[in-house]
Amino acid sequence: MILNNKNIPILLLCILLILGAGQVLASQPDRPLVVVSPWGAKGMDPLVSGFIFTRMGCLETLVTTDGKGKGGLTPLLASKWSVSEDKLTWTFTVKDGVFFHDGTPLTGENTALALERIFANGKLFKGSPVESVRGSGQKVIIKTSTPFSALPAYLAHSSTAIMPPAAFADDGTVKKIIGTGFYRLADTDGKTVFNFTAFADYWGEKAKIEKARYLAVSDGETRALMAESGDADIALTLSATAARRLRDQANVQINSTAIPRVREITLNANLVFFDSAVERLALSMAIDRQGIAQAILKNPETAATQLMPAVSMWHNPGLTPLAHNPEKARQLLEKAGWTKNKNGIYAQDGQDFSFDLLTYSTRPMLPVVAEALQSQFAEIGVRMNIVVGKSSQIPARYKDGTLEAALVGRNFGLVPDSIGTIKSDFGPAGARGSWGSLGWKSGKLNGLIDQYLATFEEKKAAVIRGKIAEILQKELPVIPVSWYDHHVAVSKKISGVQLDPYEIKPYTKGVSWVR
Amino acid sequence: MGQVVRSICTHLFQGISVALIVATLGFLAVNLTRGDTALDIAIARYSEDLADERVVELVRREEGLDQPLFVQYCQWVGRILTLDLGRSLVSREPVTALLIHHFHYTFLLATAAIAVSLLIALPWGVLCGIYPGGTFDHISSMICSALVSVPQFVIGLLLILALAIRLHWFPVAGFFSPAHLVLPAITLGIGLAAVSSRVIATSLAEVRGSLFYRFGAMKGLSPFRVFTAHGIRNASIPVVTYISVQAAHLLDGVVVVETLFAWPGLGKLLLDSVLARDIPVIQGACLLIGILYVAVNITVDLICLVLDPRRRNRLATS
Numbered sequence: 001m002i003l004n005n006k007n008i009p010i011l012l013l014c015i016l017l018i019l020g021a022g023q024v025l026a027s028q029p030d031r032p033l034v035v036v037s038p039w040g041a042k043g044m045d046p047l048v049s050g051f052i053f054t055r056m057g058c059l060e061t062l063v064t065t066d067g068k069g070k071g072g073l074t075p076l077l078a079s080k081w082s083v084s085e086d087k088l089t090w091t092f093t094v095k096d097g098v099f100f101h102d103g104t105p106l107t108g109e110n111t112a113l114a115l116e117r118i119f120a121n122g123k124l125f126k127g128s129p130v131e132s133v134r135g136s137g138q139k140v141i142i143k144t145s146t147p148f149s150a151l152p153a154y155l156a157h158s159s160t161a162i163m164p165p166a167a168f169a170d171d172g173t174v175k176k177i178i179g180t181g182f183y184r185l186a187d188t189d190g191k192t193v194f195n196f197t198a199f200a201d202y203w204g205e206k207a208k209i210e211k212a213r214y215l216a217v218s219d220g221e222t223r224a225l226m227a228e229s230g231d232a233d234i235a236l237t238l239s240a241t242a243a244r245r246l247r248d249q250a251n252v253q254i255n256s257t258a259i260p261r262v263r264e265i266t267l268n269a270n271l272v273f274f275d276s277a278v279e280r281l282a283l284s285m286a287i288d289r290q291g292i293a294q295a296i297l298k299n300p301e302t303a304a305t306q307l308m309p310a311v312s313m314w315h316n317p318g319l320t321p322l323a324h325n326p327e328k329a330r331q332l333l334e335k336a337g338w339t340k341n342k343n344g345i346y347a348q349d350g351q352d353f354s355f356d357l358l359t360y361s362t363r364p365m366l367p368v369v370a371e372a373l374q375s376q377f378a379e380i381g382v383r384m385n386i387v388v389g390k391s392s393q394i395p396a397r398y399k400d401g402t403l404e405a406a407l408v409g410r411n412f413g414l415v416p417d418s419i420g421t422i423k424s425d426f427g428p429a430g431a432r433g434s435w436g437s438l439g440w441k442s443g444k445l446n447g448l449i450d451q452y453l454a455t456f457e458e459k460k461a462a463v464i465r466g467k468i469a470e471i472l473q474k475e476l477p478v479i480p481v482s483w484y485d486h487h488v489a490v491s492k493k494i495s496g497v498q499l500d501p502y503e504i505k506p507y508t509k510g511v512s513w514v515r
Numbered sequence: 516m517g518q519v520v521r522s523i524c525t526h527l528f529q530g531i532s533v534a535l536i537v538a539t540l541g542f543l544a545v546n547l548t549r550g551d552t553a554l555d556i557a558i559a560r561y562s563e564d565l566a567d568e569r570v571v572e573l574v575r576r577e578e579g580l581d582q583p584l585f586v587q588y589c590q591w592v593g594r595i596l597t598l599d600l601g602r603s604l605v606s607r608e609p610v611t612a613l614l615i616h617h618f619h620y621t622f623l624l625a626t627a628a629i630a631v632s633l634l635i636a637l638p639w640g641v642l643c644g645i646y647p648g649g650t651f652d653h654i655s656s657m658i659c660s661a662l663v664s665v666p667q668f669v670i671g672l673l674l675i676l677a678l679a680i681r682l683h684w685f686p687v688a689g690f691f692s693p694a695h696l697v698l699p700a701i702t703l704g705i706g707l708a709a710v711s712s713r714v715i716a717t718s719l720a721e722v723r724g725s726l727f728y729r730f731g732a733m734k735g736l737s738p739f740r741v742f743t744a745h746g747i748r749n750a751s752i753p754v755v756t757y758i759s760v761q762a763a764h765l766l767d768g769v770v771v772v773e774t775l776f777a778w779p780g781l782g783k784l785l786l787d788s789v790l791a792r793d794i795p796v797i798q799g800a801c802l803l804i805g806i807l808y809v810a811v812n813i814t815v816d817l818i819c820l821v822l823d824p825r826r827r828n829r830l831a832t833s
Contacts, residue, residue: 042560043606123561123570189616190608192779193691217688217777221672226687229679390790391563392555399568411564424567433567 032195032211033494035507036223036232040192040216045174047122050158056196056214057207057506059161059179062092062111062140063152069258069501071313071416073152077106077162077180078140083456087147092140092155098203101184104164108135114162115140117172122159124415127431147454149461153417156504182207183508192216208496208512220364227252227489234497234507235489239364240298243487252489257499260312260413261484262304263369265357266394266406269477270439272348273355274405280476282332286380288324292372293482296365304480307412307472311501313462314418316469322480329380346381354383359407360391369481370407395434403438409484410435413502422468423449426477437477445471518830519820526813534805535595538798542591545792546584552604552792553580559605559791578604591798600802601795603788610799613784618803620690621780624703624773625765627696629758631704632711639708640715644750647720655712662709671702671775688777699776703769707761714757718750725749748822755822759815766807 035056041049046059053059063081066072075081078092098106112135119130129144130151142151154160167178177185182204183196194214198207215232217223224242227235228249238246243254265283267274274280289303305321308314338346338353346353357373359366370386377384384405397403410425412418425436428446445468452464472478490497496510546552553575557566560574575581579590594601600610643652662670675698679687689695722728723746731741770782781800788796820826 041606043608048560123565123573126567126569126573189779191606191616192777193689215689215777218783219774219777222688222775222777225675225680229675229683229687231679231687231689390550390555392550392558395558395566395568395571396551396554414564421564435563435567 030211032213033209033234033508033511034213034215034226034232035234035236036215036217036226037236038216038218038220038223040218041188041190041194044177044188044190046161046163046177047118047159050161051503052194052214053177053179053181053185054158054161055503055506055508056194056212057181057183057508058177058185058196059158059163060181061156061158061160061162061504062094063156065156065416065500065502065504067498067500067505069260069311071153071418071502073156073416076156077111078155081152087149087454087456088144090142090144090151092142094138094140095203096138098180099201100164100166100180101178101199102164102166103201104166104178106162106164106180108137108139110164111135111140111162113165115142115160117168118160121172124154124157124159128154128420147456149453149456150415150417150419153415154420156502157415158504181506183212186211205510207508208510209494209508212508224489227491230491230493232489233491233494236486236507238487238489240296240485240487243489244298246489251492253492255488255490255497255499256299256485257488257501258301258309258311259484259486259501259503260309260314260418261409261411262307262309263366263407263409263481263484264304264307265373265479265481266398266403266408266410266435266437267440267478268401268403268405268438270401271355271404272351273353275439276336277475278332278336279338280479282329282336282380283377283382284322284476284479285325285329285332286376286382287322287373287479287481288376289322289482290324292369296368296372297482297485299485302482302485304482306469307478307480308418308469309483312412312418313416314412314422314465314469316466316473318466319469319473322473326376326380333380333382340381344381345383352383353381354385355404356385356387357405357407358387358389358394358397358403360394361388362391363409366407366409373407373481398434398438401438407481408435410478416502416504419449419452426472440475440477442471442475442477519817522816522830523813526809526816530805530809530812534802534809537805538801539588541797541801542588542794545789545794545797550792552794553578555790555792556580556604559787559793574604580604587794591795595802600799603796604793605788605791605796610795613796614781614799614803617779617781617784620778621766621782623696624699624769624778624780625762627700628703628707628765629762631700632707632761633758635704635708636711636715640712640754641719643712643716644719644723647716647723652716655716659709659713662705665706666771667702667706667769668771668775670705671698671772674698674702675775688775690778695776695778699772699778702772702776703765711754711758711761715750715754718753719746722746722750752819752822755818756815759811763808763811766804766811 041052043049046053050059060077062076062078063073064076066074077094079095081090081092083090094106094108094111112133115133119125119133129146129148131143131145133142163178167174167176169175182199182202184199186195186197188194196212198210220239220242223235224238224246226232227246230251246252247254269275290300293303294300306319333346338348341347357370359370361367367388374384374386394406394408412421414421423431424433426445427449448464448468452461455461455464488499493514494511495514496512554571557571557574561570602609603613643655646652675687678684685697686695728741728745731745770786773780773783785800
C-alpha cells in the first residue's frame with residue numbers, strides 16, 4: 001500500500017501548513033494606504049501618466065479645483081494670477097517656501113522651464129493659443145496669441161504638473177519623478193504599482209499616513225473584492241452593481257459623486273436620418289432616460305436632462321429638460337416627411353429609418369444602454385443596429401465619414417472648464433476633433449465660443465455658457481442619454497476622503513487612519 | 516552526447532525560425548486588420564479624451580507609422596539582428612525590459628501553479644492508478660470532469676470569496692508578497708491537477724498491468740519496491756510530457772487569471788498590446804513565447820532521455 005489511511009492526515013496537515021504560512025506572509029506591518037484604480041501608467045512621463053502622481057499627492061500643478069464641482073478653481077503652487085489689459089499676457093506668481101522632493105526651491109524660472117516642455121510636448125495644448133513662457137523671480141509669464149480665458153483651468157490638468165530640471169535627462173525625457181506634493185515617490189515598477197512615502201518638508205498640510213500605494217487593477221470586480229476584503233482602502237471607479245452590493249458591507253462605505261462625463265449619441269448629420277433638428281429631437285423624445293438610469297445605472301439622478309450634468313459649470317438650470325414622449329416623437333418624424341411602411345418602420349423615398357450605432361465595451365455599461373435604446377427606438381418605428389467594437393473605430397469612422405451614429409462616454413471634465421471639449425466637438429471645422437457631432441455646424445455657436453474665450457469676467461462668461469447650452473439643447477447635435485456617477489469604495493478604517501468630481505484633487509489629501 | 520547536442524541545436528533552429536515567422540505573422544495581422552495603428556496608439560497613450568486628429572498625426576510621425584509597411588518591417592528585422600526589440604509604441608519603454616518584467620511574474624505563477632497541481636495530482640492520480648475502476652477512481656473521474664468544465668474565473672472568484680473575503684487568509688489581488696501568489700496558483704493548479712491526475716492514473720494503471728511490472732512482483736519484490744523500481748519511472752514519461760504542455764500553456768499566458776488577480780504576466784501584456792496595436796511588443800512577445808516553447812520542449816526531451824534508457828539507445832543508434 002503506497003498511501004494508506006495513516007498518510008492521508010499527514011498530507012492534509014501539509015496543505016494546512018502551506019495555507020497557514022500564506023496567512024502569515026499576508027499580514028503586513030506598517031501597512032500603506034492602498035488606492036486601487038483601473039488605470040496603470042503609460043510611461044513615467046507626467047505628460048501621459050501625470051494623473052497617478054497628482055491624484056496621489058506627489059506632483060502638483062499651479063492651479064487646482066476647489067473640489068466642489070462647477071469648475072471652481074483655487075491656487076495650488078501659484079499664489080495668484082492675473083492677465084494684462086490686452087488679455088494676451090498672463091502672470092502667475094508661484095508660492096514662496098515650496099521645495100521639490102530633492103530640496104530644490106520652487107521658482108519662476110524652474111516652473112517656466114517645466115511649462116515650456118509641457119506646452120511644446122503636451123497634447124492638451126496642441127492647437128491652443130499659448131505662444132511662450134518665461135520665468136523671473138517668483139513670477140511666470142505666459143503669452144498667448146489670442147485671448148485664452150480658460151488658461152488657468154488648463155493649468156489644473158495633471159499633465160501640467162511642475163517638476164524641477166533635475167527630473168529630466170539631457171534629451172528631455174523624464175529621469176525621475178520629483179514633485180512638490182505631500183507624498184514623494186519611493187519606488188515603482190513603472191506600470192501598475194507606485195509606492196509613496198510622506199514628504200517631511202511639504203509646504204502645506206502634511207500627509208497623515210506615512211506610506212501610500214497606488215495599484216492599477218483593471219478588473220472592476222477585483223477592485224470591489226479588494227475593498228470588501230480590506231486589501232484596498234480606496235477602490236475607484238466601481239460599477240453601479242458592485243457599488244450597490246458593497247453598500248451592505250460593514251467595513252466599507254460607498255461615495256458616489258456625479259462627474260462631468262456624459263453618455264451621448266453622436267450623430268452623422270450628413271445622413272438623411274439626422275440632418276434636421278426635428279428628427280434628432282424625435283429620437284431624443286423616444287428615449288426613456290429615467291428608465292435607463294433606474295434599471296441599468298441604478299441611479300435615477302443620472303438621467304440626462306441636458307448635455308451637461310449639474311456638477312459642470314456648463315449646466316444651465318434654465319433649460320427645459322429633455323423629455324420622454326414617444327407619441328410626440330412619432331408626430332415629429334411624420335412632420336419631417338417620414339411615413340411608416342408595412343413593417344412598421346418609418347421610411348422616406350423608399351429608405352427605411354435604419355442605422356448602425358457603434359459603441360464599445362471598455363466603458364462597461366455602454367452596450368447595455370445601447371440595447372435599451374434599440375428597443376426604445378423600435379417602439380416608435382426606428383430600426384437601430386448595434387455594433388460593438390473598439391473605441392478607436394469611432395474616430396476612425398468619423399474621419400472617413402462612414403460613422404452613422406455612436407454611443408460614447410464623453411468626458412467634459414478633462415479640465416474644469418469644458419470649453420476645449422465643446423470647441424473640439426461642436427466648434428469650427430478646423431478645431432474639430434473626432435468624437436463630437438459629424439456634419440453639424442452652427443456659425444452662431446462658433447461666434448459664442450470665440451466670445452467666451454475672450455471673456456474674462458465670470459458673470460459675462462456665465463451668460464455665454466448659458467447661450468451655448470441653449471443651442472446644444474435646441475439643436476441636439478449629439479443626443480445626451482445619461483450622466484455618469486463615480487462610485488468609490490472607502491474603507492471605514494480611514495477618514496477624511498474627499499472626492500473631487502474632476503478627479504484633480506488628491507484622493508489621499510487629509511486622509512488618516514481611524515483610531 | 517554529440518547526438519543530444521545536435522538534437523538541441525535542431526530544436527533551437529526550428530524554434531527560432533518558428534518564432535520569427537510567428538512574429539512576422541503578428542506584424543502582418545495587426546497591420547492588415549481594419550483600423551489605424553496611430554489612432555489606437557494615441558488612444559492607449561493619451562486616452563480617448565486627448566486623442567484627436569492632431570495628436571494622431573503627431574504619433575504617426577513620431578513613431579514612424581507613416582513609413583511603408585515594408586520599411587517598418589525591415590527596420591524591425593534590422594533591430595532583431597542587433598538583438599534590439601525596439602520600444603513600446605505606447606509607453607516608449609524598451610520591449611526587452613517590458614518582456615523581462617512580465618515574464619518574471621509569468622514564470623513565478625507558472626511554477627507555483629504546476630507545483631500546486633503536482634501536490635494535488637500526484638497523490639490523487641497514484642491512488643486512482645493503484646485502484647483503477649474502483650469507487651474512488653469513478654468518483655475522482657467525475658470530480659475531474661466537473662473541475663475541468665468550471666471556468667477558471669469561477670474557481671478564482673470562489674477562492675477569493677472563501678479564502679480572502681471570509682477567512683482573510685490571503686490577499687485578493689496584487690503581487691507584493693509570496694501570499695499574493697497563492698490564490699492565482701491554486702486557481703490554475705486545480706484545473707491542471709484535475710487533468711494531470713487522470714493522466715497519472717491512466718499511465719500508472721497501464722504500467723501496473725504491463726508484463727515487466729507483474730514479473731517484478733512474481734520474482735518476489737515487495738509491492739513498494741516494484742512500484743518504486745518499475746512503476747514510477749515508466750509511468751512518469753507521459754506525465755512529464757503532459758506537464759510540459761501545461762507549462763507551455765501557462766507561459767503563453769493565462770489572461771483571465773492574470774486579470775482577475777491583477778497579476779502582471781505575459782498574457783495580460785500581450786492582450787493589452789494587441790488591443791493597442793503595440794506592434795513591437797506583440798512581435799517581441801511572439802518571439803519570446805516561441806523561444807519558451809522550444810526551451811520547454813528541449814527540457815522535456817532531456818528529462819525523457821534521462822528517464823527512458825530506450826530513447827537514449829535509439830538516439831545513440833540513429
